[in-house]
Structures are given as C-alpha cells and as structure tokens.
Amino acid sequence: MKCRAVLAGAALALAGCAAKAPPPPASSLQTPAAWRSSDSGAGAAQVEPQWWQAYGDPALTALVAAALEHNGDLRIARSRVAQYRALVGVAAAGQKANVFVDTAPTRTRQLAYNGIPYVTNVYQAEFQASYEVDVWGRLAALTDAATATYQAEQANADAAALSIAATVASGYLNLRGLDAQLALTEATLKLREESRDLAKRQFDVGYSSRLEWLQAQAEYQATAEQLPQLRRSIFEQENALAILAGGNPGPIARGAELEKLEAPSVPAGLPSELLRRRPDIARAEYNLIAVNANLQATRDQLLPSFKLTAAGGVQNLKWHDFVNAPTALWRLTGAVAAPVFEGDRVQHQTDAAAAQRDQSVFAYENAVRTAFAETDNSLGAIYRLKEQAVQNDARRATAAETLRIAHNRYRNGYASYLEELDAQRTLYNADVGRLQLKTRILVASVDLYRAMGGGWVAKK
Incomplete structure (x- = not known):
C-alpha cells in the first residue's frame, strides 16, 4: 500500500x-x-x-x-x-509498437598486431521493437x-x-427565368411589329401623324434591342452551368417551363x-x-515519456555457423526522457x-x-x-x-x-x-x- x-x-x-x-x-x-x-x-x-x-x-x-x-x-x-x-x-x-529488421553481412580486411593483414567476415541479422507507453494520453x-x-x-x-x-x-432556375423573358420579349416584338405596321399604314393614308409612326418604330427597335442582351445572358448562364x-x-x-415550376x-x-x-x-x-x-x-x-525497446538478433563469423548454429544476441531497454529546460518554449x-x-x-x-x-x-x-x-x-x-x-x-x-x-x-x-x-x-x-x-x- x-x-x-x-x-x-x-x-x-x-x-x-x-x-x-x-x-x-x-x-x-x-x-x-x-x-x-x-x-x-x-x-x-x-x-x-x-x-x-x-x-x-x-x-x-x-x-x-x-x-x-x-x-x-x-x-x-x-x-x-x-x-x-x-x-x-x-x-x-x-x-503502436514499431518493429525494424536489419541485416548487415560485413567483410573487412584489417592489419593484425604484427602487421599481417587478415580478412574477417561478420554475418548479422537483428530486429528491434520499440513502444512508447502513453501514460499521459x-x-x-x-x-x-x-x-x-x-x-x-x-x-x-x-x-x-x-x-x-x-x-x-x-x-438553372435563373436560366428558365431568362428563357421566359426571352419568349415574352419575342412575343412582344411581334406585337410591336404589328403596331408599327399599323401606324405606318395610317400615316400613309393621312389618318395619323408621322410622329406616331416614328414612335411606334422606336418602340419596336427598343424591344428588338433587348433580344441580343437576353440571348447573351442565356448563353453565359448555360456555360456557367x-x-x-x-x-x-x-x-x-x-425541363419544365417557368410557369409550371413551383417553389416547395x-x-x-x-x-x-x-x-x-x-x-x-x-x-x-x-x-x-x-x-x-x-x-x-x-x-x-x-x-516525461516512457519508452520500451527490445532488440534481438543472431551473429557469427562463419556462414555455416550463422545458418546452423548462430550466436543469439539480445537487449531490453526501458527509458524515461523528460525535458529539463527549454526556455519556456513549451x-x-x-x-x-x-x-x-x-x-x-x-x-x-x-x-x-x-x-x-x-x-x-x-x-x-x-x-x-x-x-x-x-x-x-x-x-x-x-x-x-x-x-x-x-x-x-x-x-x-x-x-x-x-x-x-x-x-x-x-x-x-x-x-x-x-x-x-x-x-x-x-x-x-x-x-x-x-x-x-x-x-x-x-x-x-
């Protein structure tokens, strides 16, 4: 206790x-x-x-x-x-734990104490596993x-x-609105054309003045001027969609015409x-x-952080012994690390x-x-x-x-x-x-x- x-x-x-x-x-x-x-x-x-x-x-x-x-x-x-x-x-x-495997066969040529060179072979295989215990979360x-x-x-x-x-x-709804406006303007243009032609005939027979005919002509042209603008807006809206x-x-x-569309x-x-x-x-x-x-x-x-490290492997100087009876090596380490002074960085x-x-x-x-x-x-x-x-x-x-x-x-x-x-x-x-x-x-x-x-x- x-x-x-x-x-x-x-x-x-x-x-x-x-x-x-x-x-x-x-x-x-x-x-x-x-x-x-x-x-x-x-x-x-x-x-x-x-x-x-x-x-x-x-x-x-x-x-x-x-x-x-x-x-x-x-x-x-x-x-x-x-x-x-x-x-x-x-x-x-x-x-999670991290596991690494390392194989490093080595052949070296060195000088002995008496100055005679010799060759050494080292066959080694090692694995290492490490794990940090999350004590503090x-x-x-x-x-x-x-x-x-x-x-x-x-x-x-x-x-x-x-x-x-x-x-x-x-x-899309704006596009259908533009379509409806274009249809309305085209229909209105036909009416304006009829009114203009009527005004022209009445002017020709002296029933009305030239001013009325010109005003009917101007109204027709004003309506016709809106068509290219609407068609351009429709063209750009289609491209955007x-x-x-x-x-x-x-x-x-x-799909449906604007008149048939209803807001839910x-x-x-x-x-x-x-x-x-x-x-x-x-x-x-x-x-x-x-x-x-x-x-x-x-x-x-x-x-402080708590880490566990385990390493193990086999090693020998001869390939025959490495394959058949290698020497086993291992180590187990537990480490605690904590910063002491970092100038209030943390x-x-x-x-x-x-x-x-x-x-x-x-x-x-x-x-x-x-x-x-x-x-x-x-x-x-x-x-x-x-x-x-x-x-x-x-x-x-x-x-x-x-x-x-x-x-x-x-x-x-x-x-x-x-x-x-x-x-x-x-x-x-x-x-x-x-x-x-x-x-x-x-x-x-x-x-x-x-x-x-x-x-x-x-x-x-």
Missing part, C-alpha cells in the same frame, strides 16, 4: 510539470426560440436530403446529380477527405486531433456539395436544429475539437495553442449566428416576395385593362396612339416584373434550403 501511495504521489507530481493552459472563453451564444419571419413554415414538410427533386423538374435533378458527381471543386474536397483519413492512420500508428490526444480534423474535412466536403447543389439549382456540372461550355437541357412549401424547423444540419457549423465544431486535442498534446510535452507553444482554441470558439459562434441570420433572411425574403407578387398581379390586371381601353379608344379615334403605346409599355413591364418575381421566389426557396442545411445531417 505504501508503495502504491508513493507511485501515485510521483505521478501527480509529474503531472504538475505540464504547461499551464488558460481556461476557454465563456460562451456568448444564445439560440433564438423562433424565427423572426411571420411565415416560419410551422407544420410544413421537413428538409429532404435531395431537396432539389421537390421542384419536379427532371432536367434540374439530372443537372444537380451531374454536378455532385463531376464538379472539380467537389473532387478536390473529396480528395482532401481521403488525405486526412490517411493522416488519422498516421497519428494512430504512434500508439498525449499520443491519444494527437490521434483525437487527427480524427476531428478528418471529420472537419468531411463536413467541409458536405458543405461544398450543398453549395454546389444550391448554386446549380439557382443557376456546364462548367459547374464538370463539363465543357455548352447548351443545357431544359417552406420547410419547418427551429433554430436549434441548424446545429446538427448545417455542415459548416459541424466543421467549426470539429475544428474546435481538434484544436482542444492539440492543446492537450502540446501542454503535455513537458511530461509554455509559449501552449499559449499559442490556447489562443487557437479561443479563435475556434469564436469561429464556431460566428458560424452559428451566420446560420441563424441566413435562414431568417431567406424566410423573410420568401414571405416578402410573395407579398410583392400579389401586388404585381394586381398591377398587371390593371395594366391589361388599361391597355384594352386605350386600344379601343385608339381604334375608335378617341385617343392618339401614344396613349395605347404607353399602356403597352406598362403591361410589358408588369409582365417582366411577374417573371422576375417568380424566378426570385424560386431562387429564394433554394437559398432557404441552403441556409437550412439542405437535408444534410451531421454524422455523430
């Missing part, structure tokens, strides 16, 4: 030799109870893993699948995951740090996949659920775990590791707050855009009725063509606004999926 008490006291005394690490900063993070938006999605469907299928467009689903498989940035991220998975094995190997802490770093890289790859899927979905999908610049297959119902969820669904939050958490483990390993550098390293830990704490809190803000902003955007769409529908209905009245007045000679032309512009702008709002609502729903973690669930 007395011996055990002495050993325990010695262990406590040695443990006191570890560097001193300051305590972590107090958390200032507070999780809100609910979202600010009045359209919080209570009772709606949960986020699905392959959420992009909720839009019901096979072309969108195929495009996202191609991007998740072939995107260059994702392939880099997955390669980094494989790299850090291997580094976990490197760290774990430090907790330093090697285990290094393995824990490598494991947490690997998990952080896995979460980083998941975050990249979520970002790529959301970017592709947003780009093709690159995201891991291919060369080229055309993109289309707003997913339900409380702010606390983001802590397990967002991969960037998980990445920050794993980084914090890794830094804490590295801090422990750095702090324990001042503690303490300064510990202070630096503690500062990294504090930075990781703050980074984690910032990631959580950013997640709260992005989700709340996305919920608010959908709610307000839907309100705006209601007003746009009312404005478009008014513009359509105004154009009908103006057209009848012009046909019956009660008003000039300028009145109808102004009504046409108003209706066209309302139609463009309707298409843009529809696209923005769809893209805002993608942003919400991205903000809510996109169905990704942290692997515990």
Whole structure:
C-alpha cells in the first residue's frame, strides 16, 4: 500500500510539470426560440436530403446529380477527405509498437598486431521493437486531433456539395427565368411589329401623324434591342452551368417551363436544429475539437515519456555457423526522457495553442449566428416576395385593362396612339416584373434550403 501511495504521489507530481493552459472563453451564444419571419413554415414538410427533386423538374435533378458527381471543386474536397483519413492512420500508428529488421553481412580486411593483414567476415541479422507507453494520453490526444480534423474535412466536403447543389439549382432556375423573358420579349416584338405596321399604314393614308409612326418604330427597335442582351445572358448562364456540372461550355437541357415550376412549401424547423444540419457549423465544431486535442498534446510535452525497446538478433563469423548454429544476441531497454529546460518554449507553444482554441470558439459562434441570420433572411425574403407578387398581379390586371381601353379608344379615334403605346409599355413591364418575381421566389426557396442545411445531417 505504501508503495502504491508513493507511485501515485510521483505521478501527480509529474503531472504538475505540464504547461499551464488558460481556461476557454465563456460562451456568448444564445439560440433564438423562433424565427423572426411571420411565415416560419410551422407544420410544413421537413428538409429532404435531395431537396432539389421537390421542384419536379427532371432536367434540374439530372443537372444537380451531374454536378455532385463531376464538379472539380467537389473532387478536390473529396480528395482532401481521403488525405486526412490517411493522416488519422498516421497519428494512430504512434500508439503502436514499431518493429525494424536489419541485416548487415560485413567483410573487412584489417592489419593484425604484427602487421599481417587478415580478412574477417561478420554475418548479422537483428530486429528491434520499440513502444512508447502513453501514460499521459498525449499520443491519444494527437490521434483525437487527427480524427476531428478528418471529420472537419468531411463536413467541409458536405458543405461544398450543398453549395454546389444550391448554386446549380439557382443557376438553372435563373436560366428558365431568362428563357421566359426571352419568349415574352419575342412575343412582344411581334406585337410591336404589328403596331408599327399599323401606324405606318395610317400615316400613309393621312389618318395619323408621322410622329406616331416614328414612335411606334422606336418602340419596336427598343424591344428588338433587348433580344441580343437576353440571348447573351442565356448563353453565359448555360456555360456557367456546364462548367459547374464538370463539363465543357455548352447548351443545357431544359425541363419544365417557368410557369409550371413551383417553389416547395417552406420547410419547418427551429433554430436549434441548424446545429446538427448545417455542415459548416459541424466543421467549426470539429475544428474546435481538434484544436482542444492539440492543446492537450502540446501542454503535455513537458511530461516525461516512457519508452520500451527490445532488440534481438543472431551473429557469427562463419556462414555455416550463422545458418546452423548462430550466436543469439539480445537487449531490453526501458527509458524515461523528460525535458529539463527549454526556455519556456513549451509554455509559449501552449499559449499559442490556447489562443487557437479561443479563435475556434469564436469561429464556431460566428458560424452559428451566420446560420441563424441566413435562414431568417431567406424566410423573410420568401414571405416578402410573395407579398410583392400579389401586388404585381394586381398591377398587371390593371395594366391589361388599361391597355384594352386605350386600344379601343385608339381604334375608335378617341385617343392618339401614344396613349395605347404607353399602356403597352406598362403591361410589358408588369409582365417582366411577374417573371422576375417568380424566378426570385424560386431562387429564394433554394437559398432557404441552403441556409437550412439542405437535408444534410451531421454524422455523430
């Protein structure tokens, strides 16, 4: 009992030799109870893993699948995951015994004491095994740090996949919005052409002035000018999506028309659920775990290390004896090593590791707050855009009725063509606004999926 008490006291005394690490900063993070938006999605469907299928467009689903498989940035991220998975094995190997084998047959020619040279053959084979006893848990802490770093890289790859899927979905929906605007502009151009030809005929017969004809011509040219701009935007959007999908610049297959695409119902969820669904939050958490483990390993550098070494082998001066009856050699060593004085190097390293830990704490809190803000902003955007769409529908209905009245007045000679032309512009702008709002609502729903973690669930 007395011996055990002495050993325990010695262990406590040695443990006191570890560097001193300051305590972590107090958390200032507070999780809100609910979202600010009045359209919080209570009772709606949960986020699905392959959420992009909720839009019901096979072309969108195929495009996202191609991007998740072939995107260059994702392939880099997955390669980094494989790299850090291997580094976990490197760290774990430090907790295992190391065995080395060495064979060194030697032939030497030397001078004897009487000056006569002679030749000596030495046949030798030796193996050596060494093992460090992890008394203080330093090697285990290094393995824990490598494991947490690997998990952080896995979460980083998941975050990249979520970002790529959301970017592709947003780009495709924007592309369909541009397609719809191009179709609207082409249809409007035909109407402008008819109005221009009518104004020209009425000018030729003296029914209207040259000013009205020129204004109709100018309106036709203004509408025609928008077509190349829209086609260029479509061309560039297609190329961007093709690159995201891991291919060369080229055309993109289309699916459902913009009018048939509907934003899925707003997913339900409380702010606390983001802590397990967002991969960037998980990445920050794993980084914090890794830094804490590295801090422990750095702090324990001042503690003594215990190593066991065993070596054995055979040796003889003649090959026949070496093969048949070699001389066996062995040795067994137990070593205790500890730094005595290093100019406070370890303490300064510990202070630096503690500062990294504090930075990781703050980074984690910032990631959580950013997640709260992005989700709340996305919920608010959908709610307000839907309100705006209601007003746009009312404005478009008014513009359509105004154009009908103006057209009848012009046909019956009660008003000039300028009145109808102004009504046409108003209706066209309302139609463009309707298409843009529809696209923005769809893209805002993608942003919400991205903000809510996109169905990704942290692997515990």
